Amino acid sequence: DTGVSQNPRHKITKRGQNVTFRCDPISEHNRLYWYRQTLGQGPEFLTYFQNEAQLEKSRLLSDRFSAERPKGSFSTLEIQRTEQGDSAMYLCASSPAWGEQYFGPGTRLTVT
């Protein structure tokens, strides 16, 4: 399977804990995007990488959120000191330079 993969698919954590999600893009894609989707809403842009460089961050990405893409391959999204409001589906997408984005299956986070 050469699509975008995300792990874990589901994560339940207690408030105040740290969580980390991983995204493996399609191998030849140099752009990688993270989105967050809360219940009943459309996905919202969080951040974007071109190769290893993080070029844009949404104001939705508070100081508790950090994303990396070492070596321009897989990416991680870490949330520190989780809050109940962080409960959402976190979607990763990758694309070639000016092409369509391909979305992964998502990681569903539940903060209790």
Place this chain on the structure above:
Amino acid sequence: ELKVEQNPLFLSMQEGKNYTIYCNYSTTSDRLYWYRQDPGKSLESLFVLLSNGAVKQEGRLMASLDTKARLSTLHITAAVHDLSATYFCAASEGGTYKYIFGTGTRLKVLA
């Protein structure tokens, strides 16, 4: 700042009927996308519209783009129960090409 609006938000329709979902966007965008999402699942790509006047059809779904009106439509012909899902449109913002999504249209087709 690019904004995308969809209407209606909810749509309940009988099998066999036709209906249209509308997607308006606020500033120039060179690309418009339609996605389907089933409950608890990720996004399934339906259509990519790249130019003014573009029309694409797949089965009972047809999408069109009018860049002058900043409007895209998703037309459903002779709806069937399997089309029940949430449909999103998204426009891409130049430069980063990040997607700005509409709020979605939750479609329920009644047998």
